[in-house]
Amino acid sequence: MKKFVVLYNAPQSAESAMAESTPEAAAEGMKLWTDWAAKAGDGIADLGTPLGGGKVVGNSGVSDAETGVAGYSVLQAEDMDGALKLLEGHPHSCSNSATTTAPGPSSPPTSPPTKARPSPSGST
DSSP: EEEEEEEEEEHHHOOHHHHHEEEHHHHHHHHHHHHHHHHHGGEEEEEEEEEEOOOOOOOEEEEOOOOOOEEEEEEEEESSHHHHTTTTTTTGGGGGEEEEEEOOOOOOOOOOOOOOOOOOTTTO
16 A cells, blocks of 8 residues: 555644634534544544644745645555545535645655674673
């Protein structure tokens, strides 16, 4: 199975949206997420989390991020079509937001094996 990173783009952070909504609207929004997660099942490698308040670090220093990335998830599927199928009925596809899906590496990077080295005194 390949992994796919899904970035949720929204006009405001999840924290701001929740702060501005009624408890009933917040509960309805969470139900959309739990229903989608139950349907996607094992296709969800990492449900992720809302994001916000990020920083951009570059050659000219650090500044506030203005990308609109509101959260992420990691899906697993055989191919991009399978990942896109998992997103059918996703809460972000039913709102004023969008998702960006990108495949991850075909296999996770591995560290080179470590060789046992004798101690300087010759004992182990």
